[in-house]
Amino acid sequence: MKAAAENSDELAAIWDARYGASERLWSGRVNPILEAEAASLAPGSALDAGCGEGGDSLWLARRGWRVTGYDLSAVAVERARAEAARLGFSDLASFDRSDLAVDPPPESAFDLVSGQYLHVIPSQREPLYRGLAAAVRPGGMLLLVLHDIRDLDLGIPRPPAETMLEAEELRAYADGFSAADVELRPRAAVDRAGQPATAHDLVLRAIR
Ligand SMILES: C[S@@+](CC[C@H](N)C(=O)[O-])C[C@H]1O[C@@H](n2cnc3c(N)ncnc32)[C@H](O)[C@@H]1O
Numbered sequence: 400m401k402a403a404a405e406n407s408d409e410l411a412a413i414w415d416a417r418y419g420a421s422e423r424l425w426s427g428r429v430n431p432i433l434e435a436e437a438a439s440l441a442p443g444s445a446l447d448a449g450c451g452e453g454g455d456s457l458w459l460a461r462r463g464w465r466v467t468g469y470d471l472s473a474v475a476v477e478r479a480r481a482e483a484a485r486l487g488f489s490d491l492a493s494f495d496r497s498d499l500a501v502d503p504p505p506e507s508a509f510d511l512v513s514g515q516y517l518h519v520i521p522s523q524r525e526p527l528y529r530g531l532a533a534a535v536r537p538g539g540m541l542l543l544v545l546h547d548i549r550d551l552d553l554g555i556p557r558p559p560a561e562t563m564l565e566a567e568e569l570r571a572y573a574d575g576f577s578a579a580d581v582e583l584r585p586r587a588a589v590d591r592a593g594q595p596a597t598a599h600d601l602v603l604r605a606i607r
Contacts, residue, residue, distance in 0.1 A: 407471070407498040407500070407501055410471060410498070410520070411471045411472060411473070411498070414470075414471050414472035414474075414475065415472050415473060415474045417472075418452075418472050418474040418475050418478070419474050423452065423478070424451065424452060424475075425451050425452050425454055426454065427452065427454045427457075427482070428454055428458075429454055429455050429458035430454070430455055430515045430516075430544065431586070432515070432542070432544045432584065432600060432602055433455050433458070433459075433513055433515060433542060433544070434458065436540070436542050436604060437459065437462075437511060437513070437540075437542075440510075440511065440540065442459075442462055442463035442464045442465075443464065443465070443509075443510030443511065443539075444464070444465045444466075444467075444508065444509050444510050444511075444536075445459050445464045445465070445466045445467070445509055445510065445511040445512070445513065446466075446467050446468075446469070446504055446508075446509040446511070446512045446513065446531070446534055447459070447466055447467070447468040447469070447513055447515075448469055448499055448504070448512065448513065448514040448517055448527075448531050449469070449470055449471070449499070449514055449515070449516070449517035450468030450469060450470045450475070450476075450479055450494060451470060451472075451475050451479070452475055452478045452479050452482065453468055453475075453478065453479025453480075453482050453483060453492065453494060455468075455513060455515060456468040456479060456483075456492045456494070457479075457482060457483060457486060457488055457492055459492075459511075460483070460488040460491040460492040461488070463491075464491065464511070465491055465492075466491060466492045466493070467493055467494075467495070467504075467509075468492065468493070468494040468495075469494075469495055469496075469497040469499055469504065470494070470496065470497070471496070471497070471498050471499075472496070473496045476494045476495065476496045479492075479494040480493075480494045499527050499530060499531070500519060500522075500523035500526045500527040500530070501526075503526065503527075503529075503530030503531075503533065503534070504530060504531070504534040505534060506533045506534060507533070507534070507535070507536050507537065508534055508536060509534050509535060509536055509539060510535075510536055510538075510539040510540070511535075511539060511540050511542065512531050512532075512534050512535045512539070512540070512541050512542070513542045513543075514528075514531055514542070514543045514544070515544050516544060516545065516546060517543070517545075518545060518546065518558040518562035518563065519562060520561065520562060521561055521562075524564070528543065528569075528572040529572060531543070531572075532572050532573055532576075532605075532607075535576075535605075535607040536607065537607050538606070538607065539606070539607050540604065540605070540606055540607075541572075541573055541576065541603065541604070541605045541606075541607065542602075542603070542604055543569065543572070543602070543603040544600050544601070544602050544603075545563065545564060545569065545600065545601045545602075546558065546563065546598070546599075546600065546601070547563070547583055547598070547599035547600060547601045548560060548563035548564075548565070549599060550588070550598045550599060551563075553590060553596050553597075553598070554590040554591045554592065554596070555588050555589070555590050555591070555596055555598050556591060564601065566581045566583075566601060567581075569581050569601060569603045570603060572603070573603060573605035575607075576605040576606060576607050577606050577607065578605060578606045579603065579604075579605035579606075580602075580603070580604050580605070581601065581602065581603050582601075582602055583599045583600070583601060583602075584599065584600045584602055585597050585598070585599055586598055586599070586600060
């Protein structure tokens with residue numbers, strides 16, 4: 400995502416171009432923090448916010464979750480739908496194009512709301528993350544995983560700094576939840592020079 404984009408259409412065009420530049424942008428594997436946090440949950444209804452090509456949604460569907468994936472990019476949504484059909488999960492995993500900062504998801508509707516590396520421009524931050532928190536059903540989990548801003552100092556390719564959050568700001572989106580932890584979790588990465596580096600993810604895990 401380029402920082403220069405200022406509205407939904409520009410952002411969608413940027414993401415469509417990024418997806419359109421290759422046959423597949425992401426690995427298709429579940430993001431490790433979602434895997435770790437959701438593995439012990441009983442399946443229910445899940446929202447995969449900024450679902451991309453649907454790797455996380457399809458992992459959840461395989462475990463019996465009913466998943467709705469939303470993404471700004473029509474190209475990504477088409478790929479996620481095609482993969483769900485190919486794997487026989489179209490009944491459990493559905494995908495729609497949506498700018499979640501403009502059209503928030505239904506309130507109190509999901510047992511799990513997951514947003515993995517969903518970095519947005521500052522004007523979208525408040526409506527988008529608030530909307531995701533509001534979409535969690537009482538007793539459900541909000542799981543937001545973001546790149547940590549300090550990764551930029553290590554020369555690790557990351558979204559623009561203005562799309563990054565500090566821990567306290569992230570935690571504030573779970574105000575009113577019964578449990579809300581924000582922590583930095585390390586993981587192996589590669590810097591711009593191709594050298595091994597330790598990146599950090601900023602993780603909000605909260606129960607409503
Ligand atoms: C870094 S990708 C992560 C994709 C997926 N979660 C994954 O981990 O493979 C961020 C995704 O968020 C989507 N996105 C960005 N802004 C969005 C918005 N306002 N509403 C919905 N999706 C958005 C992008 O199109 C992109 O697919």
